Amino acid sequence: xxxxxxxxxxxxxxxxxxxxxxxxxxxxxxxxxxxxxxxxxxxxxxxxxxxxxxxxxxxxxxxxxxxxxxxxxxxxxxxxxxxxxxxxxxxxxxxxxxxxxxxxxxxxxxxxxxxxxxxxxxxxxxxx
Numbered sequence: 001x002x003x004x005x006x007x008x009x010x011x012x013x014x015x016x017x018x019x020x021x022x023x024x025x026x027x028x029x030x031x032x033x034x035x036x037x038x039x040x041x042x043x044x045x046x047x048x049x050x051x052x053x054x055x056x057x058x059x060x061x062x063x064x065x066x067x068x069x070x071x072x073x074x075x076x077x078x079x080x081x082x083x084x085x086x087x088x089x090x091x092x093x094x095x096x097x098x099x100x101x102x103x104x105x106x107x108x109x110x111x112x113x114x115x116x117x118x119x120x121x122x123x124x125x126x127x128x
Contacts, residue, residue, distance in 0.1 A: 002026045002102045002117040009098060009122030012090050020085040020122060022100035028080040033103040036074075036085045037112050038096035038124075048098070049074050050109040051083060062109060067093075090126045097121040 008020040022034060035050040049063045051074045061074040068087065076083035087094065101115035108114060 002028060002031060002104070004100050004102060004117055004119035006098060006100050006119045006122040009124045011125045011127060013128055014091060014126055016090050016126075017086065017088045018090065018124060020087070020098055020100075020124070022083045022085070022119060024081050024083070024102060030104045031080045031102045032105060033109055034076065034080070034083045035101045035103065035109055035112075035115060036098060037101060038094075038098045039121075040093075040096040043096075045099070045112045046096070047110040047112070048072070049085060050103075051076055052109065053080065064110075087124075090124075092126050095124060095126045097123050 003025045005023045012018055033050050033052040036048040037045045038048050039045045047064050048068055049072055052060050063069045063072055071088045073086040099121045100119045102117040104116045
């Protein structure tokens with residue numbers, strides 16, 4: 001079992017930045033990937049980014065090309081217990097609840113239904 005808790009959301013003006021955190025506990029050694037998704041009111045859950053770990057511990061980052069490419073940066077510590085999603089140049093359309101999710105097996109990382117564990121989410125509101 002893996003437990004995930006997001007934090008760092010809030011109210012920010014357009015053009016601002018936020019750093020979201022995802023704290024993982026439990027069997028973090030089983031995590032293959034940590035993904036970020038977001039869901040705005042009345043919309044489907046949308047893929048944002050994923051960080052995967054290779055067998056040698058190296059990480060690879062993937063981003064949604066259509067919505068956040070060039071504005072986001074992923075990072076994590078070596079224990080996989082803490083990861084971060086930095087979002088810059090925030091726009092009104094970035095307003096959503098942001099979720100982190102853990103994947104413990106190889107799968108298509110952009111598909112939310114394949115993730116094994118989810119956090120409760122953190123609200124990001126972009127408003128002037």
